[in-house]
Amino acid sequence: MEDFHVAIxxxxxxxxxxxxxxxxxxxxxxxxxxxxxxxxxxRWGGKIHTEEVPGDGKxxxxxxxxxxxxxxxxxxxxxxxxxxGMEERLLPTNDEKRKVYVLNNGRPTPLPDxxxxxxxxxxxxxxxxxxxxLPGKLRMGMDLFIPPKTDGxxxxxxxxxxxxxxxEALDKIAEPLMSGIYNAEADRQSLLSTFPRFRAIEEKHGxxxxxxxxxxxxxxxxxxxQPSPNGQQPAAKPPSIFVSYxxxxxxxxxxxxxxxxxDLRLNTGVERIEESDRGYMLSLEAGGELAADxxxxxVPAYAAAxxxxxxxxxxxxxxxxxxxxxxxTISLAYREADIEKPLDGxxxxxxxxxxxxxxxxxxxxxxxxxxAPEGHILLRVFFGGSRSPHMMALDDEExxxxxxxxxxxxxxxxxxxxFHRIYRWHRANPQYDVGHLERVATIEAAxxxxxxxxxxxxxxxxxxxxxxxxxxTVAELVEKVAGKKQVPAGSPGEQR
Numbered sequence: 001m002e003d004f005h006v007a008i009x010x011x012x013x014x015x016x017x018x019x020x021x022x023x024x025x026x027x028x029x030x031x032x033x034x035x036x037x038x039x040x041x042x043r044w045g046g047k048i049h050t051e052e053v054p055g056d057g058k059x060x061x062x063x064x065x066x067x068x069x070x071x072x073x074x075x076x077x078x079x080x081x082x083x084x085g086m087e088e089r090l091l092p093t094n095d096e097k098r099k100v101y102v103l104n105n106g107r108p109t110p111l112p113d114x115x116x117x118x119x120x121x122x123x124x125x126x127x128x129x130x131x132x133x134l135p136g137k138l139r140m141g142m143d144l145f146i147p148p149k150t151d152g153x154x155x156x157x158x159x160x161x162x163x164x165x166x167x168e169a170l171d172k173i174a175e176p177l178m179s180g181i182y183n184a185e186a187d188r189q190s191l192l193s194t195f196p197r198f199r200a201i202e203e204k205h206g207x208x209x210x211x212x213x214x215x216x217x218x219x220x221x222x223x224x225x226q227p228s229p230n231g232q233q234p235a236a237k238p239p240s241i242f243v244s245y246x247x248x249x250x251x252x253x254x255x256x257x258x259x260x261x262x263d264l265r266l267n268t269g270v271e272r273i274e275e276s277d278r279g280y281m282l283s284l285e286a287g288g289e290l291a292a293d294x295x296x297x298x299v300p301a302y303a304a305a306x307x308x309x310x311x312x313x314x315x316x317x318x319x320x321x322x323x324x325x326x327x328x329t330i331s332l333a334y335r336e337a338d339i340e341k342p343l344d345g346x347x348x349x350x351x352x353x354x355x356x357x358x359x360x361x362x363x364x365x366x367x368x369x370x371x372a373p374e375g376h377i378l379l380r381v382f383f384g385g386s387r388s389p390h391m392m393a394l395d396d397e398e399x400x401x402x403x404x405x406x407x408x409x410x411x412x413x414x415x416x417x418x419f420h421r422i423y424r425w426h427r428a429n430p431q432y433d434v435g436h437l438e439r440v441a442t443i444e445a446a447x448x449x450x451x452x453x454x455x456x457x458x459x460x461x462x463x464x465x466x467x468x469x470x471x472x473t474v475a476e477l478v479e480k481v482a483g484k485k486q487v488p489a490g491s492p493g494e495q496r
Contacts, residue, residue: 003032004481007282007290009270009307010298011039012046013463014455016256017080017470018296023262025478033481035262036290038282040269044257047425048463050248053333055373062248062371063331063378065423067463068364069093069242069249074464076471077252078243084255089247092240097366099345102172103354103410104131108343111173117198118161118174119143119212136168143209148202154434158186160198164208176349180360182461183327183385183429193432244368252463273307279450294450294477298470300324301430301457308451315446318439322457323431326392327384328424330403331364334377338415342366342377348410352387357402359387361411376418381407385429396422430457452477 006022008015019037026033043049047066055061070077081087101108112129114122120140127137143164149155155163157178161170170186179186182194191199201211245251257264269285279293297304301322309316336342347362359382365372372378381403383391391399400420407413440458447453454473455466 003034004293005291006033006035006294006296006477007280007292008035008037008296008298009282010046010455011037011041011044011264011266012298012455012466013048013253014046014466014470015039015296015298016044016253016260017467018298018454018474019260019262019264020256021471021474022477023260025474029478031478031481033478036292037260037262037264038268038270038284038290039266040285042267044266045250045253047428048249048253049423050250051421052247053419053421055333055376057373059370059373061331061333061373061376061378061419063421064248064364064380065329065421066425067249068362068368068380069244070463071242073241074460074462074468076468077462077464080467081252084252084259086245086251086255089245089251091244091246091368091370093242093346093367094369095240097345100177101343101345101348102131102176103348103350103356104172106354106409108348108410110345115173116212116216118165118169118177119208121209121212121216131172132168136166136172139166140169141209142166144207146207148206149199150203154190154192154437156187156434157184157189157191157195160191161186164202171351171353176351176360180349180382182432183325183359184431185386188431188433190432190434190436193436246370249463270307272310273451275311275448294452294480296452296454296473296477298455300427301453302427304453304457308447312447312451315443318443318446319453319457321439322436323433324427325385325389325429325431326424326426327382327429328392328399328422329380329382330399330423331378331380331421332403332407332417333372333419334379334413334415334417336375336377339377339413341412343379343411350387350410356406356410357388357391358383358406359385361407384424392424392426430461432461449480450477 008018015037019035022033022035025031049065051063051065053061053063072078081090100111102111109131112120112131113125114120115126120126132140146164157174158170161174175186178195179189182189198208201208205211205214271283271285273295274281276291278291280295282290282292284290297307301319302324305316305319343363345363346367347360349360350356350358362380364380365376365378391402399422443453452473454469459465459469
């Protein structure tokens with residue numbers, strides 16, 4: 001039987017995971033599935049990029065250019081880590097220092113203890129907090145009496161938060177925390193695509209506050225029900241909500257790359273894809289062609305649109321409707337002795353209403369151990385996106401000058417950094433505007449049956465989401481290979 005060959009375009013975490021799961025399926029099932037993984041740049045990992053900078057002693061600075069961790073409440077990246085034998089490499093956050101500050105009238109103000117996601121679950125810390133005014137607190141309490149939305153229709157995050165908790169909660173808590181995760185605009189961000197849990201809580205409990213109190217009570221009961229050490233094996237401690245790896249997120253990329261035995265090609269862009277007798281023919285930018293029975297596109301939506309427009313014009317049009325923004329980070333290292341007032345927490349978020357040049361600051365060496373040598377501090381500043389897009393147009397020297405000026409105003413840091421590292425991600429952050437899920441469904445239905453789009457532009461931007469989408473895409477593809485869905489190559493994908 002002739003091999004069923006899959007071309008995977010894009011060597012970020014989604015493409016790497018797709019290649020891994022295809023390889024595992026071929027190995028365990030004995031099916032003759034092969035693959036070629038194509039990456040246009042000169043390295044694997046996409047936005048996952050870790051740099052080690054030598055410091056004093058054995059411990060280097062571990063600088064993340066992209067994501068610095070992944071969430072374990074979405075289990076797929078954690079499961080993959082265990083499957084790869086990397087569990088001992090996982091590095092939890094320092095949860096005893098997990099305090100978040102919000103810039104409030106130019107001053108860092110702690111987020112009140114007991115705020116889960118955006119909802120207060122402890123009365124006294126919230127009542128005493130200066131973050132929200134008394135009228136704002138009373139308006140948030142009205143959530144207990146506002147009837148739930150039950151029509152199932154999508155809405156913006158701004159509409160949802162304002163409807164349930166008021167405009168001050170949106171400005172001071174939801175917009176910097178929730179929209180900041182997606183580098184999105186709250187007044188365009190789709191609730192059902194980004195935080196569907198909020199709608200589910202509203203529908204089930206009639207109130208966000210009641211729902212979060214119930215969740216807190218359930219967690220406490222589950223914790224109390226764990227076996228005590230009376231001769232029985234105690235229950236394993238759950239992992240930290242966020243985890244990284246000892247030497248940074250690049251460990252996951254390196255481990256996946258080392259496991260892959262297929263045809264891996266860096267510096268290999270795809271110019272166009274055409275239908276062929278076998279299935280598809282990929283024309284490579286450097287010359288030459290690659291034949292494939294199926295294609296997985298793990299690239300930005302606008303790049304996928306260009307590749308499929310010759311045989312799936314409707315899909316290409318919908319793909320181009322997915323907006324993107326550009327973002328950047330700058331990591332800065334200091335001597336601990338040079339910072340008079342270190343931030344006692346994981347970081348600071350900046351509401352859009354503060355009109356600053358930066359969006360947030362993470363205290364990397366407090367959030368995680370092993371990120372800076374002893375006696376040193378590493379922090380990371382975020383800029384760009386929809387809040388400070390002007391920063392992306394500045395040269396590196398001006399970015400550094402503006403960031404240092406903001407750190408002096410916000411955190412009273414006057415010291416010069418030992419070094420800095422700037423990373424810019426141009427058109428790299430997909431925006432999940434209202435109606436996003438319907439748009440994705442339109443794209444998938446308009447594609448031929450053996451062409452797949454997967455990854456951050458579609459059903460989740462985080463590393464766990466990308467791993468999960470890769471796994472599901474491979475499962476769907478393999479089901480067709482096994483003959484459970486006999487669909488001729490090139491036919492519309494309504495059966496998907």
